[in-house]
Amino acid sequence: DIVMTQSPDSLAVSLGERATINCKSSQNILYGSNNRNYLVWYQQKPGQPPKLLIYWASTRESGVPDRFSGSGSGTDFTLTISSLQAEDAAVYYCQQYYSIPATFGQGTKLEIK
Amino acid sequence: EVHLVGSGGGLVQPGGSLSLSCAASGFNFSTFWMSWVRQAPGKRLEWLANIKEDGSEVRYVDSVKGRFTISRDNAKNTLFLQMNSLRVDDTGVFYCARGRWILDFWGQGSLVTVSS
Numbered sequence: 595d596i597v598m599t600q601s602p603d604s605l606a607v608s609l610g611e612r613a614t615i616n617c618k619s620s621q622n623i624l625y626g627s628n629n630r631n632y633l634v635w636y637q638q639k640p641g642q643p644p645k646l647l648i649y650w651a652s653t654r655e656s657g658v659p660d661r662f663s664g665s666g667s668g669t670d671f672t673l674t675i676s677s678l679q680a681e682d683a684a685v686y687y688c689q690q691y692y693s694i695p696a697t698f699g700q701g702t703k704l705e706i707k
Numbered sequence: 708e709v710h711l712v713g714s715g716g717g718l719v720q721p722g723g724s725l726s727l728s729c730a731a732s733g734f735n736f737s738t739f740w741m742s743w744v745r746q747a748p749g750k751r752l753e754w755l756a757n758i759k760e761d762g763s764e765v766r767y768v769d770s771v772k773g774r775f776t777i778s779r780d781n782a783k784n785t786l787f788l789q790m791n792s793l794r795v796d797d798t799g800v801f802y803c804a805r806g807r808w809i810l811d812f813w814g815q816g817s818l819v820t821v822s823s
Contacts, residue, residue: 634809636752643802643813644752655811687752691808695768698752 596621596690600699606707613675615702617666617688624668625692632692635664635673638701639684647686648673680706709733709812711803716817723793727817729786729803737761737781740807743788746816747799756788757807771797793821 597620607613623632631651636644646655648664651671661676675682683706688699715727729741742757756767756777765777776789786803798821804810 632808636810643804643816644810645813646809646811649809689752689754694766696754696808698754700751 595695596623596693596697598688598690598697598699600686600688600702602702603700604703604705606705607675607678608707609680610677613678613682613704615673615686615704617671617673617699619669619671619690619692621692622668623690623692631667631671632690633664633666633671634689634691635662636687636689637682637684638687644687675704678704678706682706709805711805711812711814713801713803713814713817716801716819718820718822719793720823721793721795721821723821724789724791725793725819726790727788727801727803727819729788729814731784731786731805734805736779736784739805741777741779741786742804742806742808742810743775743777743786744802744804744810744813745797745799746802747796750799753799755801758786759807790819793819795821797821 599618601616633651635648638644647658652664663674665672685701685703687701710732712730719725743755745753758765758777774792778787800816802816803814805812
């Protein structure tokens with residue numbers, strides 16, 4: 595199985611500042627034939643199910659604010675929140691879907707400083 | 708508006724069985740793959756299984772293969788997860804979600820506790 599490792603496990607960022615969360619896969623998840631990275635980012639707030647933010651590593655889901663962006667390729671990926679808002683406090687997960695079983699990172703808890 | 712409403716969770720003894728349901732509304736259920744994902748206490752999300760639009764293809768994670776069965780009733784817009792031979796480490800919140808691998812809508816989750 596592909597192991598997804600996120601860093602850091604938690605971080606605290608001030609309102610209006612940039613937040614960066616990293617995700618590393620144990621194997622390449624870039625499919626050569628279509629040049630797509632099989633990676634998703636989710637946001638989960640307490641007591642709620644996860645919410646899809648970004649897929650194909652960098653495609654923002656409809657309705658997701660443009661302060662959220664995804665980047666990276668191959669084995670190293672980043673979720674960036676350009677200007678942190680209070681409602682962005684949550685746990686963020688990456689997930690690969692390059693191979694079965696789909697696997698998730700351990701989560702990164704983002705708090706407001 | 709898309710809604711996924713889970714039911715069937717509860718307390719069960721090790722070795723027991725439980726069936727989860729997920730009622731879908733607000734979209735054409737029969738045209739979407741559907742999935743189940745588990746979140747054990749303090750653990751990362753774990754994809755468990757998915758099922759093709761017409762039910763003709765299913766996939767499972769190894770840890771539940773042979774014990775869990777995913778199915779669907781498109782006439783009733785409902786997704787199911789039959790869980791047998793439950794173990795203590797199956798405890799968690801079980802989410803149904805729309806999609807094969809990119810899960811764009813999730814239900815609120817059903818809590819399953821396996822304990823003696």
